[in-house]
Amino acid sequence: MTGDVRVIPLRGIPELDEGDDLAALLVDAAARAGGFEGDDVVVVAQKAVSKVEGRVVDLAEVEPSSSAHELAGGGDPRRVEVILRESREIVRSRPPLVIAETLHGFVCASAGVDASNAKGHDTLVLLPVDPDASADRLCDRIRKLAGIGVGVIVSDSFGRAWRQGTTDVALGVSGIVALRDLTGERDSMGYELHATEIAIADEIAGAAQLVMGKTDGIPAAIVRGLAVEGDGRGSDLLMPRERDLFR
């Protein structure tokens, strides 16, 4: 039986740079909020993770290819060039909007490439090379520093087909289930559920977004009170190509 769930913003994390000890900053921020508890899930915005991992490209140093020029329409071909480099396939494009499948297999706008202006430069922030590995590293280092096992989600804001607006989803997952499979369980009336899998890590990421916000510099939150320990991966949430009806 699930009790109340709390979503707690982690404040006071400074602007991040390559090599910063993000886990230590998360542990400090959590300490200011009363400390971690045993089954906490820590949700961290992808942009924060990417910055400490050095996944930042200086726009001035990008040489766009001819296909980037073509796809850019009125937009910046250097940005499109970086999107192409991060993509396995362009799924749809309507300039300046590009929906791409990333090298990891995520289908999202701009292959997850985000504009930023770190230190006065126009830069682009790329997705982590391996978001599950990023989540694992944060998980391990938090355990080391805080002496407590927490789950970690590396989240990002994705648009959706057919629906307006973004919701945050889980790119990388460590220490928790990603999908909860209810197939074969019975509902409260005894009716057997079929093919029901809940993308619980995505819902946790979305819940965290409610307190994170893009405008107030809160790159992480704790989601507390869920019994979701497990060995799920962000990659579990990717629809296998052969089951994909929308490509």
Add this chain to the structure above:
Amino acid sequence: MTGDVRVIPLRGIPELDEGDDLAALLVDAAARAGGFEGDDVVVVAQKAVSKVEGRVVDLAEVEPSSSAHELAGGGDPRRVEVILRESREIVRSRPPLVIAETLHGFVCASAGVDASNAKGHDTLVLLPVDPDASADRLCDRIRKLAGIGVGVIVSDSFGRAWRQGTTDVALGVSGIVALRDLTGERDSMGYELHATEIAIADEIAGAAQLVMGKTDGIPAAIVRGLAVEGDGRGSDLLMPRERDLFR
């Protein structure tokens, strides 16, 4: 500045039937959980709303058409017949899976038609005729009974293109914003955000699902601590056809 957010399951709501006073049951359940507070958002599963609104079809009384037989593959053609009646368009099908645009404009599996076995009959539960109106009615009646204004979301579990598993989304919305538009606002580094709209009502619905569960008979939850008062509608979350890249 957003503080902590709490997600509180509403327990003890009995199996529902047409004409039941769902708002009164929600108010009672909330009272047992300490009562509503001023900016609470009450998330109610669509199935609960549909049942009290009588949106239930007895499978034995459905006469399938020939196109239902065709689309059903090995599945039950009566179920497909009901899906067709609830649909404006079949977006994709791979029997027995049917992705349809409902008469309201939602794109989802089976046009939102759900199997159930109310009172020993095999029945199908349809989406509410007008989920925003359902949310309005619950909102009004809760205000009347509890003397307090809360937001209401009527939620359902939808699959997504390219991602595994369902997340709960908002079909009907009353008293809160549905989309939060950040366009023109600046991030913590002063960088202006472009075309950033957050589907906040969907994230609230997903957060509520974390405590609702399909197997333990909790059809509603309170999401507390968000400042989201507004006049959003569930229909705000539908991608306008002309901007839809995936149909």
